[in-house]
Amino acid sequence: MVVGDISTGTELLVIGGGPGGYAAAIRAGQLGLDVTLVEADAYGGTCLNEGCIPSKALIHASGLAHAVEHAESMGIHARADVDLRGLVAWKDGIVDRLTGGVERLCEASGVNLIEGRAEFVDGNTARVAHGGEGQGSESVEFERAVVATGSRPVELPGFEVDGERILDSSDALSLEALPESLCVVGGGYIGMELSTAFAKLGADVTVVEALDDVLPGYGDDATAIVRDRAEELGIEFRRGEAAQGWAEAGDGARVTTETGAGETNSYTAERVLVAVGREPAADTCNLEAVGIEPSEDGSIETDDATRTAAEGVHAVGDVTGEPMLAHAAYREGRVAAEVAAGEPARLDHRAIPAAVFTDPEIGTVGLDAEGAEAEGFDPVVGEMPMGSSGRALTLGAETGFVRIVADAETGFVLGARIVGPDASELIAEVGLAIEMGARLGDIAGTVHVHPTLSEAVAEAAANAQGTALHTPNR
Numbered sequence: 001m002v003v004g005d006i007s008t009g010t011e012l013l014v015i016g017g018g019p020g021g022y023a024a025a026i027r028a029g030q031l032g033l034d035v036t037l038v039e040a041d042a043y044g045g046t047c048l049n050e051g052c053i054p055s056k057a058l059i060h061a062s063g064l065a066h067a068v069e070h071a072e073s074m075g076i077h078a079r080a081d082v083d084l085r086g087l088v089a090w091k092d093g094i095v096d097r098l099t100g101g102v103e104r105l106c107e108a109s110g111v112n113l114i115e116g117r118a119e120f121v122d123g124n125t126a127r128v129a130h131g132g133e134g135q136g137s138e139s140v141e142f143e144r145a146v147v148a149t150g151s152r153p154v155e156l157p158g159f160e161v162d163g164e165r166i167l168d169s170s171d172a173l174s175l176e177a178l179p180e181s182l183c184v185v186g187g188g189y190i191g192m193e194l195s196t197a198f199a200k201l202g203a204d205v206t207v208v209e210a211l212d213d214v215l216p217g218y219g220d221d222a223t224a225i226v227r228d229r230a231e232e233l234g235i236e237f238r239r240g241e242a243a244q245g246w247a248e249a250g251d252g253a254r255v256t257t258e259t260g261a262g263e264t265n266s267y268t269a270e271r272v273l274v275a276v277g278r279e280p281a282a283d284t285c286n287l288e289a290v291g292i293e294p295s296e297d298g299s300i301e302t303d304d305a306t307r308t309a310a311e312g313v314h315a316v317g318d319v320t321g322e323p324m325l326a327h328a329a330y331r332e333g334r335v336a337a338e339v340a341a342g343e344p345a346r347l348d349h350r351a352i353p354a355a356v357f358t359d360p361e362i363g364t365v366g367l368d369a370e371g372a373e374a375e376g377f378d379p380v381v382g383e384m385p386m387g388s389s390g391r392a393l394t395l396g397a398e399t400g401f402v403r404i405v406a407d408a409e410t411g412f413v414l415g416a417r418i419v420g421p422d423a424s425e426l427i428a429e430v431g432l433a434i435e436m437g438a439r440l441g442d443i444a445g446t447v448h449v450h451p452t453l454s455e456a457v458a459e460a461a462a463n464a465q466g467t468a469l470h471t472p473n474r
């Protein structure tokens with residue numbers, strides 16, 4: 001021990017206070033374990049401070065401003081003057097409220113909170129360096145540990161983030177003034193969500209994507225709907241072009257790109273947002289000391305009980321790789337705590353949904369028809385277009401569909417893809433169906449409130465059975 005060091009003991013040490021870590025800590029506290037949670041930066045992690053919550057606040061506010069200005073068909077003629085500082089202050093208030101809530105919830109469950117960076121020293125000891133000069137460090141003896149150190153943005157060579165010309169998603173969520181033009185490098189979900197928000201606020205947005213299309217993995221038809229709408233909003237897409245570098249060009253950055261065929265192009269924008277994905281942060285807590293070696297993609301491998309190669313050490317959330325989603329991290333944190341407390345908890349990845357908060361939204365869960373076939377099912381598919389939903393029409397949002405996949409023989413629900421307003425909310429019904437082993441008839445036979453978007457989920461299930469009332473049956 002270093003002279004002047006203090007030493008404490010705990011049954012469960014949790015490293016990282018994001019969704020994975022704080023869920024593990026709170027649940028372990030509920031189960032009666034003595035828990036210590038160490039956070040190096042801000043409680044709530046990426047999700048609450050610079051991810052899910054702030055981005056959804058920006059997306060909602062930009063959608064509101066845009067909707068107000070584009071409601072002539074409803075007889076509404078209005079102008080929205082957006083004060084970005086005011087918007088960001090509102091967003092910061094939400095973040096403060098939620099991050100403060102995480103601290104209070106942890107304390108209410110008896111979790112000891114330590115602010116600092118934790119590193120393993122050996123299989124039962126970690127050292128926590130407190131932030132700032134002269135703040136000292138302390139040792140924590142632990143019986144079991146949960147690594148929940150999260151992820152960070154992937155760096156793109158030639159695009160060093162400076163917070164001025166070249167931004168990462170965190171910078172983009174805290175701008176003081178709206179850029180006149182924005183070049184977004186990367187058309188994954190973060191790039192597409194932020195592009196949509198900035199286009200709705202009035203920026204000229206260009207999306208540069210190296211692949212043939214944006215939003216890989218969400219289905220060609222869903223992607224095409226979102227891309228078409230984005231183009232209507234004025235977003236320009238440069239697909240199949242890899243960003244190579246940038247140079248100052250007067251009052252902007254000139255971004256150069258190269259196509260697969262070797263053709264070069266350039267686009268000038270006031271700011272450039274780099275959103276080319278995130279990578280696990282498995283190098284922040286000296287994993288070697290407990291004998292964990294990250295795999296090739298930098299993530300920590302775990303089993304379905306969140307156990308790692310090191311006895312008594314669990315890993316949860318983004319540091320374990322895809323799906324890098326907050327709700328997956330929450331679930332894994334909960335399972336880690338329960339397993340650490342000796343309960344028979346397990347992860348079931350079949351019903352982990354995903355959502356993209358674009359316009360319209362995309363929600364997915366479980367298998368699509370091809371995936372179901374690949375797993376040996378004989379799939380039956382039911383669909384309800386949003387254009388046939390009375391509620392969607394009253395919202396002025398008739399583009400999209402609900403598609404449900406089930407096993408033809410048994411009717412067991414296997415998955416869904418939803419494109420449309422509130423798809424991120426609607427997908428939960430199908431997630432529940434998969435989780436509880438429900439059949440098409442359970443969804444179709446449940447009376448849904450009229451007029452709601454959720455009726456479209458029931459109609460899609462009925463369509464798969466040949467009994468839909470509001471769309472032709474297949």
Ligand SMILES: Cc1cc2nc3c(=O)[nH]c(=O)nc-3n(C[C@H](O)[C@H](O)[C@H](O)COP(=O)(O)OP(=O)(O)OC[C@H]3O[C@@H](n4cnc5c(N)ncnc54)[C@H](O)[C@@H]3O)c2cc1C
Nearest residue numbers: 016018019020040045046047051118150317318324325326
């Ligand atoms: C712009 C953006 C939008 C997003 N939107 C969504 C969304 O809509 N829905 C969704 O599900 N997901 C979304 N995500 C992803 C989501 O934020 C992550 O999946 C989630 O935060 C992962 O949680 P985690 O606990 O694994 O890690 P994190 O939230 O990254 O937390 C890890 C924590 O560990 C701390 N830490 C790291 N090393 C140490 C150490 N050695 N000692 C102490 N502390 C340490 C870090 O400071 C951090 O606070 C978004 C991400 C971004 C960037």
